[in-house]
Amino acid sequence: MLRIRVTDARMMALQRQGRIGFYGEAVGQEAAVVGSAAVSEPQDWIVPALREAGVGLYRGMTTDSYIAQIYGNAADPTKGRQMPCHPCDREHQYVVMSSCVSTQIPHAVGIAMAMKIAGDRGKVCFGYMGDGGTSEGDFHVAVNFAGVSKAPCVLICQNNQWAISTPGTLQTAAETIALKGVGYGVEAIRADGNDVLAVYHAVAYAADKARRGDGPTFVELLTYRVSAHTSSDDPSRYRDESVTEIWRGQRDPIRRLETYLVKRGWLAAGEREAIAEQIEADVRDAIARQEAIAPPxxxxxxxxxxxxxxxxxxxxxxxxxxxxxxxxxxxx
Incomplete structure (x- = not known):
């Protein structure tokens, strides 16, 4: 979780300095990312949305590869053809995301259906989206297909309560995002997306079910987009930032996990800062290496x-x- 937080901060600084063109952070959503990533196994497939690069990093994508893809240099496996924040990692079965909202969900269900047809029991496809993605037609087609075919997939919605500038209250009349899965006969779960352990248990239940061949689950992880939508956005123009400060402070997922670990005696006071400093040094070294590499x-x-x-x-x-x-x- 700290690795995501530190990397995001450094990448956003590079964007402000004009050294990269675009960036979208996952600040405040790290528990949803890491808690779900920890459930995945090497044979599984990941179909991400915008804020799941940390899933790829958790599964083994290197920091150098991630940054190479942000720069679009000669080390970039996509040869500079993708936008920043659209990484992929073939080795770890992490599929490149699409900027077209929710188009990845049919892909995730399709991968899961293919695994089922091929008889690859025990494999799961994890498909991610934001709350705004659940208002797109692709989402509804995909969830319906998943339910009918009993595809071995876990569809995860990071409900950060903002679809760019559209609040959740204007996004849907449903009481929860999770209810959208129920309408298609798909079991749905809603969990605290800022509690990494709650995320892990909810997603683990869904993944175990899929591995047994018992079909898909739709998981809503309630969180909050503390940062701007991307480096091109100014959220102060459309939302009450005093609410944001509550989520940035007492509801921060890293702070919550740190408090828990310290109380358990598993993390010493000040150890978080030391870990963050080492990550910062590693990220800076990777940036230096990637900036030295020519374009494709x-x-x-x-x-x-x-x-x-x-x-x-x-x-x-x-x-x-x-x-x-x-x-x-x-x-x-």
């Missing part, structure tokens, strides 16, 4: 579509290569 070669523009690039693509590449080149301000 121009030739990569026409790779990965056809087995052999067509004559037209080669002609277009030659025209680009002969034209003026402007160095990106995001590469030093």
């Amino acid at each position: 070669a121009l030739e990569t523009l026409i790779e990965d579509v056809f087995e052999e690039p067509t004559w037209l693509l080669r002609e277009q590449l030659a025209a680009i290569a002969d034209g003026p080149r402007v160095k990106s301000p995001h590469h030093r």
